[in-house]
Amino acid sequence: MRILTGNDLRSGAVVWWNGSGWSLFVDDAVDVGDDAEEILAREEAARRVNVPYAIEASIDEAGHVRPAHIKDRVRALGPTVRRDLAVPTADKTGWDWVI
Amino acid sequence: MGNARDLGTSPDEVQFRFRDDEPVDHGTVTVDACCDQTNATAVRIEPGDDARLILPFLYRLALVEVNFPVFGDGRGYSAARILREAGFTGELRAVGDIGIDQLSHMRRCGFDSFAPDKRLDEDAARRAFATWENVYQRAADARRTIADKRHEA
Amino acid sequence: MYRYDQYDQAMVEARVEEFRDQARRRLEGKLSEDQFKPLRLMNGLYLQLHAYMLRVAIPYGTLNSRQMEALAMIAEKYDRGYGHFTTRQNIQYNWIRLEDAADALADLASVEMHAIQTSGNCIRNISSDHFAGAAADEVIDPRPYAELLRQWSSFHPEFTYLPRKFKIAVIASEKDRAAMRLHDIGIRIVRNDAGEVGAQFYAGGGMGRTPMIAPLIRDFVPIDQMITYAEAALRVYNRYGRRDNKYKARIKILVHELGAEEYIRQVEEEFAHLLSVGVEPPREELARIAAHFTDPPFADGPKTIDRSDPDFALWVDRNTHRHKHDAYVSAVISLKPVGGIPGDATADQMRIVARLAKLYSFDELRVMHTQNLLLPHVAIKDLKAVWTALDAAGLGAPNMDTIEDIIACPGLDYCSLANARSIPLAQRISERFAETGRTDVVGELKLKISGCINACGHHHAGHIGILGVDKKGVENYQLSLGGSEAEDVSLAKITGPGFDEDGVIAAVEKVTDVYLAARADGERFLDTYRRIGMEPFKEALYG
Numbered sequence: 199m200r201i202l203t204g205n206d207l208r209s210g211a212v213v214w215w216n217g218s219g220w221s222l223f224v225d226d227a228v229d230v231g232d233d234a235e236e237i238l239a240r241e242e243a244a245r246r247v248n249v250p251y252a253i254e255a256s257i258d259e260a261g262h263v264r265p266a267h268i269k270d271r272v273r274a275l276g277p278t279v280r281r282d283l284a285v286p287t288a289d290k291t292g293w294d295w296v297i
Numbered sequence: 298m299g300n301a302r303d304l305g306t307s308p309d310e311v312q313f314r315f316r317d318d319e320p321v322d323h324g325t326v327t328v329d330a331c332c333d334q335t336n337a338t339a340v341r342i343e344p345g346d347d348a349r350l351i352l353p354f355l356y357r358l359a360l361v362e363v364n365f366p367v368f369g370d371g372r373g374y375s376a377a378r379i380l381r382e383a384g385f386t387g388e389l390r391a392v393g394d395i396g397i398d399q400l401s402h403m404r405r406c407g408f409d410s411f412a413p414d415k416r417l418d419e420d421a422a423r424r425a426f427a428t429w430e431n432v433y434q435r436a437a438d439a440r441r442t443i444a445d446k447r448h449e450a
Numbered sequence: 451m452y453r454y455d456q457y458d459q460a461m462v463e464a465r466v467e468e469f470r471d472q473a474r475r476r477l478e479g480k481l482s483e484d485q486f487k488p489l490r491l492m493n494g495l496y497l498q499l500h501a502y503m504l505r506v507a508i509p510y511g512t513l514n515s516r517q518m519e520a521l522a523m524i525a526e527k528y529d530r531g532y533g534h535f536t537t538r539q540n541i542q543y544n545w546i547r548l549e550d551a552a553d554a555l556a557d558l559a560s561v562e563m564h565a566i567q568t569s570g571n572c573i574r575n576i577s578s579d580h581f582a583g584a585a586a587d588e589v590i591d592p593r594p595y596a597e598l599l600r601q602w603s604s605f606h607p608e609f610t611y612l613p614r615k616f617k618i619a620v621i622a623s624e625k626d627r628a629a630m631r632l633h634d635i636g637i638r639i640v641r642n643d644a645g646e647v648g649a650q651f652y653a654g655g656g657m658g659r660t661p662m663i664a665p666l667i668r669d670f671v672p673i674d675q676m677i678t679y680a681e682a683a684l685r686v687y688n689r690y691g692r693r694d695n696k697y698k699a700r701i702k703i704l705v706h707e708l709g710a711e712e713y714i715r716q717v718e719e720e721f722a723h724l725l726s727v728g729v730e731p732p733r734e735e736l737a738r739i740a741a742h743f744t745d746p747p748f749a750d751g752p753k754t755i756d757r758s759d760p761d762f763a764l765w766v767d768r769n770t771h772r773h774k775h776d777a778y779v780s781a782v783i784s785l786k787p788v789g790g791i792p793g794d795a796t797a798d799q800m801r802i803v804a805r806l807a808k809l810y811s812f813d814e815l816r817v818m819h820t821q822n823l824l825l826p827h828v829a830i831k832d833l834k835a836v837w838t839a840l841d842a843a844g845l846g847a848p849n850m851d852t853i854e855d856i857i858a859c860p861g862l863d864y865c866s867l868a869n870a871r872s873i874p875l876a877q878r879i880s881e882r883f884a885e886t887g888r889t890d891v892v893g894e895l896k897l898k899i900s901g902c903i904n905a906c907g908h909h910h911a912g913h914i915g916i917l918g919v920d921k922k923g924v925e926n927y928q929l930s931l932g933g934s935e936a937e938d939v940s941l942a943k944i945t946g947p948g949f950d951e952d953g954v955i956a957a958v959e960k961v962t963d964v965y966l967a968a969r970a971d972g973e974r975f976l977d978t979y980r981r982i983g984m985e986p987f988k989e990a991l992y993g
Contacts, residue, residue: 205497205501205502207476207477207548208477208547208548208549209501209547209548209549210497210500210501210502210545210546210547210548211500211501212499212500212501242483245477245479248483248497249483249497266923267923268862268920268923268924268925269499269862269866269868272499272862272863273499273500276500277500277544277863277864277873278863278871278874279791279863279871279873279874279877280791280863283530283545297871297925344693347689368488368611369488369571369611370611370693371571371608371609371610371611371612371688372688372689372693374607374608374609374610374611374688375608375685375688375689378608382723382727396485398472398489399611401607402605402607402608402610403607405607406607406608418480421475424471428464428468429461429464429605430460430464431457431460431461432605432607433461433601433602433604433605433606434602434605434606434607434729435728435729435730435731436607436608436729442731443457443458443461443601444601444731444732444735445731445732446457447455447457447734447735447738448732448734448735448738
């Protein structure tokens with residue numbers, strides 16, 4: 199699947215396109231298919247997101263969204279060396295697949 | 298290429314000007330043409346041009362335009378200072394991709410006229426030109442530096 | 451140390467307001483990200499992997515307790531309670547909100563600090579020897595010259611849109627503790643035979659994807675022409691540095707492509723011209739600045755150390771450095787606890803360090819290019835009390851210049867440019883060597899880890915260097931040997947094919963095995979490598 203991510207303009211927080219807005223949680227990300235460019239242009243112009251881009255991802259058996267590239271997996275969870283600062287998520291297995 | 302006039306900006310495109318004389322409205326030529334031609338009075342410097350090539354002709358130049366095709370290419374700042382250091386007193390016009398945040402540094406390097414591709418907000422520009430009440434370095438504007446002021450007594 | 455006067459203070463305050471206006475215009479949509487990016491970068495604000503990151507300058511690495519307390523306050527007020535000290539005497543905060551950034555800068559300005567030109571294609575924070583003003587071996591304190599350069603380079607109207615970033619280091623000893631020749635310009639303050647002070651210039655060094663050692667470009671610039679010469683060197687670079695390819699835009703490429711001789715010729719020509727124009731600050735300005743750097747009131751006292759506590763004695767051996775006054779030492783505060791994140795300090799630790807500086811080091815602190823902190827002037831009689839307090843705060847690791855004293859960039863845990871993580875490697879290697887007791891046995895061994903080719907972790911200059919690369923989406927690590935950032939500067943050479951994370955840790959152990967088996971009396975790892983060459987190491991790794 200193809201999902202969208204970027205950073206919140208004001209806070210800088212990593213955000214994911216959930217179909218109607220930007221969520222802090224990667225599991226909220228939705229498949230945008232061929233609409234990526236259009237959504238990216240519109241959302242960036244409206245300053246609802248900063249430097250957004252489209253990435254490949256998949257959904258695992260438990261329904262968690264897993265970005266294909268290691269960099270976006272780290273972005274989804276937080277620094278692997280400061281797990282105390284991780285993005286709060288229900289996905290307890292997150293750290294098992296990030297690297 | 299069109300005729301020589303096409304190269305330059307017209308006085309109408311100049312948004313800020315810090316001179317009292319009449320704006321120059323002559324045909325503006327390239328650095329190469331300026332060196333070959335004997336009667337050009339206005340020249341346009343591109344980022345890759347060596348500003349020093351036109352120093353022998355400064356006596357007849359009334360206008361030098363320095364083009365900034367992208368604001369991040371800072372070669373024009375050196376070109377401007379080189380011309381002023383050589384004694385050029387004519388109009389030195391910055392043209393191209395110029396934003397609010399480049400104005401004060403350009404002014405310090407000796408530009409006294411500005412023709413941005415996109416017109417700038419007048420108030421914001423006025424604030425930008427006045428941002429730095431004091432300056433650390435000597436530059437083309439001959440302002441007294443902070444160090445000069447510290448030791449003037 | 452240097453204190454701002456009304457002018458310096460007004461400059462940083464004006465800059466805060468300028469940035470506040472720029473950030474507001476960005477939030478209102480009057481500036482696009484493309485337009486805003488160079489402006490925020492010139493105020494040290496990056497957009498990193500997880501958030502905005504603010505890089506704050508600590509000019510030539512010197513700060514006082516009040517400033518360190520302010521850094522702690524900023525970590526808590528605007529960030530998540532910690533900061534990361536870098537190899538260029540900066541501190542980075544990883545979680546700053548754009549809408550708070552101007553307030554954070556205003557708080558910094560209130561203690562004479564700033565984030566000016568800590569990024570962007572401009573002249574960056576001027577770095578220096580962390581032992582400046584304390585070392586027994588220096589010709590003169592280099593910091594007044596660094597401060598003169600700081601003022602000259604701040605908001606320089608001609609050099610704000612250079613082809614690429616520009617880093618300057620200033621030292622004043624034969625020993626190089628600032629990686630001076632791996633800078634765009636390296637300056638060594640020297641005395642000539644007549645006893646006059648001058649500046650020796652090196653240009654075109656750097657790390658990154660094309661590491662180069664800066665050649666000497668002028669042996670002696672009279673000190674009252676130093677700024678003029680720097681201006682000439684920068685002008686030639688601004689005019690002729692490559693702008694067609696970001697990866698070839700640093701001055702090292704210009705110097706390399708022109709040849710040092712031709713670059714020198716052009717600089718000399720520009721220098722002669724600028725001397726006639728007159729751009730040097732008035733001479734009295736250097737004297738005014740230097741008056742800020744007079745010695746604190748050192749007092750005679752005991753010169754011997756009670757070494758009956760072996761833990762203390764080890765720390766003294768490892769972490770203290772000879773001071774120009776024999777009743778004092780400089781004491782390194784390690785930010786490299788075994789298993790820790792190199793260079794990170796919590797707000798509480800910063801406050802403890804600030805308190806110790808106030809009590810025991812004439813209110814002075816330094817940030818070292820090795821990502822440690824330093825109390826420059828500790829009386830020998832106070833050393834035990836200092837160590838006891840540091841140890842209690844987790845800041846007493848006795849490991850300066852050992853394999854535990856690893857330089858590591860933030861890597862893929864924080865950095866949007868990184869290809870692989872650096873920090874976990876540093877953590878595991880320091881744990882491994884501490885566990886096996888190898889740290890002691892191996893002695894001086896500078897290990898440096900970068901998470902990408904940009905080389906922020908100085909891997910080219912490591913006795914052992916590790917470079918993280920992306921191998922089809924998986925972290926992979928290249929090992930290199932034989933680099934040095936010091937006066938015996940050299941660039942490390944790659945051993946061969948890369949390793950995975952476990953593999954590279956094993957490889958580091960293997961190369962230290964080779965060293966231990968081959969070393970002659972008193973040889974450091976680097977000395978042995980230089981004597982026996984790469985082959986025995988390759989053999990052990992791949993044979």
